[in-house]
Amino acid sequence: MLFEWSQIDRVFLDLDGTLLDLHFDNHFWLEHVPVRYAEKHGLDHAQAKQILHGKYSAASNSLNWYCVEYWSRELQLDIPQLKHEVADRISVRPSVESFLQYLHMHGKRVVLVTNAHSASIAIKMNKTGLDRHFDRIITSHELGYAKEQSAFWPALRNVEPFDVHRTLFIDDNFQVLDAAREYGIKNLLAIRKPDSRGADKQHESYVLLDSFEQIMH
Numbered sequence: 001m002l003f004e005w006s007q008i009d010r011v012f013l014d015l016d017g018t019l020l021d022l023h024f025d026n027h028f029w030l031e032h033v034p035v036r037y038a039e040k041h042g043l044d045h046a047q048a049k050q051i052l053h054g055k056y057s058a059a060s061n062s063l064n065w066y067c068v069e070y071w072s073r074e075l076q077l078d079i080p081q082l083k084h085e086v087a088d089r090i091s092v093r094p095s096v097e098s099f100l101q102y103l104h105m106h107g108k109r110v111v112l113v114t115n116a117h118s119a120s121i122a123i124k125m126n127k128t129g130l131d132r133h134f135d136r137i138i139t140s141h142e143l144g145y146a147k148e149q150s151a152f153w154p155a156l157r158n159v160e161p162f163d164v165h166r167t168l169f170i171d172d173n174f175q176v177l178d179a180a181r182e183y184g185i186k187n188l189l190a191i192r193k194p195d196s197r198g199a200d201k202q203h204e205s206y207v208l209l210d211s212f213e214q215i216m217h
Contacts, residue, residue, distance in 0.1 A: 002207055002215065003187050009166040010109035014147075015116050017172035017194030019096050020124060024089045026195050029056070032086050037075055061175065063146045068117040080119045090127045093196075099212035100133035111160060112137040113169070115146050115176075136160065147176040153183035174203055189215070 016025050029052075038048035055074060059065040072079045103110050112134045114121065118141065125131040138160060145152035156162075164184040171177050172194035181188055192200050192208035201208060209215070 002189070003168065005106060005108075005217070007166060008108060008168045008187065010111060010162055010168075011103055012111050012113040012162075012167060012169040014171040014173070014176070015112060015114040015121070015124070018170055018191050019093060019112075019130060020128070021091045021093055022172065022195040023197050024086070024091070026198065027089055028083060028086055032082060033075070033077070033079075036077055036082055040075075040077060061146065061148050063115075063140060063144070066115040066117055066140065066146065068119040080123065083120065083123050087123055087127055090124055091196075092128050092130065093191075095212045095216075096130070097133070099216060100130070102216050104133070109135050111135060113147070113156065114138075115140045117141055147171070148173070148179055150179055150182065153180060153185075170209070172201070174201075174206065177206055 013019060016022055034045060034048040034052055037043070037052060038045050041048070043051070052075075056065070059070070059074075064070040068079045071077070100110060110133060112131075114137070116124070116139060118139055121131075121137065121139065131137065138156065140146050140152060143152060143155040143159070145155055165186050167185055168187040168189070169177070169180050169185050170189045170191070171180070172191035174190065177188050177190060188206060190201065190203060190206040190208045192210050194201070
């Protein structure tokens with residue numbers, strides 16, 4: 001038994017790679033954006049990928065990495081429009097909806113806590129309808145810090161008070177989970193296969209879920 005549900009009041013859930021298949025985001029940033037960037041700037045595909053790799057690396061682990069406006073300016077592309085072009089790839093991971101229903105049936109407060117930008121969230125919720133399952137949606141852009149940053153967690157607690165001992169947090173990003181653990185959140189779970197077409201993840205410090213059915217007991 002990983003934890004007792006009777007000891008959990010609220011559940012914080014990540015979006016991309018946790019509730020949604022990360023394949024959409026990986027395809028978007030690694031395949032679709034390079035094609036459109038090459039077209040826009042008169043580059044070949046290899047050149048575009050190389051330039052974008054440098055830009056991505058420079059922005060990683062910062063709020064800019066998740067900011068639609070930042071990338072629209074930086075790349076001179078309409079990022080929301082590009083996301084609409086491949087929105088058919090957005091998909092909910094297996095057993096997510098039944099898990100969200102399970103949480104509400106058991107009286108848990110369910111909060112989406114995501115680094116995703118509001119424009120991305122809108123596209124994904126319009127496609128999936130998952131927003132109806134959340135008591136609240138909080139984005140890192142509202143708080144001014146990415147979840148990987150230590151300042152995010154006290155900022156979150158200021159707007160959504162929680163007991164670190166009675167909160168469950170599920171995310172696919174180990175750096176985010178590390179920051180949550182350092183803040184004191186006791187119940188942490190990771191996702192083994194965030195991208196359905198990618199490799200399994202491994203981590204010696206976190207329990208990795210194959211399916212949410214594992215914790216619906």
